Amino acid sequence: MRFHIVKRDNGPFWQRCCYYVVAVIAALAVGAIILASIGVNPFDYYSKMFTMGTVGNKIAYKTFMNYLKEFVPLVLTAVALSLAFKMRFWNIGGEGQFIMGAIASAWVAFQFGAYLPMAVTLIFMCIAAMLAAGIYGLIAGVLKVKFGTNETLMTLMLNYVALYVLYFIGETKADWNFFLQADSARPVFESFASVAQFPSFSLGGKFELNVTVILTVIIGVLIFFYLKYTKQGYEIGVVGDSANTAKYAGMKVNKIVLRTVFLSAALIGLASAFKVGTSGVLSTSVTNDVGWTGIIVAWLAKLSTPMIFIVSMLICVLQHGSTVAAVSFSQVDSSFANMLQGVILFLVLVADFFVRFRIVRVKKGGND
Template sequence: MIRLEKRPQPSGIWNAAAPVLAVLLTMVFGGLLFAALGNDPVEAIRTIFWDPLFGQFASFSRPQLLVKGGPLILIAVGLALGFRAGIWNIGAEGQYILGAICGAAVGLAFYPSEAWWLIYPLMIVAGALGGFLWAMIPGLLKVRFGTNEILVSLMLVYVAEQLLASMALGALRNPEGMGFPGSRNLAQHAGTANPEVIAGTGMHLGVATAFIVVILGYILLSRHLLGFHIRLTGESPRAAAFAGVNPGRLILICLGVSGALAGMAGLFEVTGPAAQISIDFNVGYGFTAIIVAFLGRLNPIGILLAGLLMALTYVGGEVASLMLGLPAAAIQLFQGMLLFFLLAVDVLTNYRIRIGRREVV
């Protein structure tokens, strides 16, 4: 008989090994999935995981890794703070949209000024503020009325999507765009562009910010009192109350920080890779970031690696859909599978598997 026995302490080894095992399992089962779709599994896995890094067109796809990974990491670090404390902000997609809208609105208000040094910092602040305020809605409602932040933050994603459509068709539409929906191109205008820090690497300001946030997040969680309060609240809310943690304040801080980071990610995206406010501006980074946060063990350094891996599946998925005709949805499924395997393997972190009958004392 197989049974589980709770470990006195979570296993450090399994904590680190679980994501690796989950990735391997996902590759195996993903391969089976691709085989079922009529592709050569080995070739499909190689196209997704190897070719973007070392293949024929790697010089094009490598920068994309940072471009896609940047927003994922930026959002996921913020989410991880809340997840650690048991505060579930799953509306990062909405905060990401609001950040893009607010930031773009500020940038467009200054059009056609090219004073980059003045406008762009203002846009970053506006983007962060937009995401922050959008996240404050579930935060304040939870603190004041005890509403469920999961549901409210998620509902606000759909509201934000409608708001985005209204902005792309109305207030922020390009007046010289011949009536087509979508704002002016922000990336090609000197005052509002998000340039690459190092040319040709894909490392734009947002990616640089993401790296800085990883370091700050790591210091916060491991060295700062606030980080201790966050971890304590997650592991034992009762102990946290005795330690003098104000739960309402913690909820607002966690939601606020994650909202602001998601908003900044939106701003960097709209001024860089996406280039304009359009109806289909958001592509699900806010949701994929949830997978990234868990895959990175809710630890900023882990999130950095997980974000790059997830970016690899995005880039590889695009290559695979071009070269092999693999449907885009298969990649989405693949990413969901990864989270499932991680959650399944995670049992080994907290429990031991014992085989044999339980002794009766």
């Protein structure tokens, strides 16, 4: 008996959902087996992880605030990347663009933080970050459009160039280096003045909501709206779907590619401004790998903006929850989240296959 693979059209929506839900459940089951094999009760662990230890915890609001600090940069980066991916431009340079944005906004924070009012400083930080990241992303875009340079490999290289620029700033004691604390003998990043930090509001109780969370939700809605209802968003969709069709409709494909790549990278810059603007300090691990995780999130969410919000929430629960759970379960390292994330994605890729293809049995010809 032989099998034969045949392409098929997408099945109904609920059927596809079923495949993906099954994939996620199967991944959790794989995780459970791993946990059980090292002597941890998977139900206890999962309940701790998925609740992030907030149940019966007096400082649950703090957990939640920390959770949001991780959520904001990730979701914004994933949304930004989805713009480029929609156009089939493989921007895997999220890390580098994020770093460039972070450096630029820190520069503004240090240079103008002392003179300007808070709102102006913060807006300047955002603009600087968006410009720096956007231009950095545009390098790969221009090369792709002009010479056909492979954007996957190019953005990958630029990630590391940016990373070492950040290391250079973070590890070099010098008079010019205002990024570091002047009075410390060892290189330590200086904290931002309080006017260069995004404020939080108390929502009654002790829970404080940072403005960046609100802004992120607004931006998410705007991007959703942009992709769905604007002429430019429409162009992105057509170029990504079929570049030939776009040319046929009279679109200037190269211009659209460059514009979108800039926008994608600039939004990643904004994510980095939010990140450094809430933590109030630069760090060599400022990205927290959102450039990589964002790619996975965008892909898992099938590039749909609302889905990116949902997937980001879940991935952050995984990541944050596993750190919290690691405190109670010492034998389970927080890297369990990365493993689980990998298994989930692999199984979703398998589910993808069953959505796209059908396996049919082939009757063996001949008399045997």
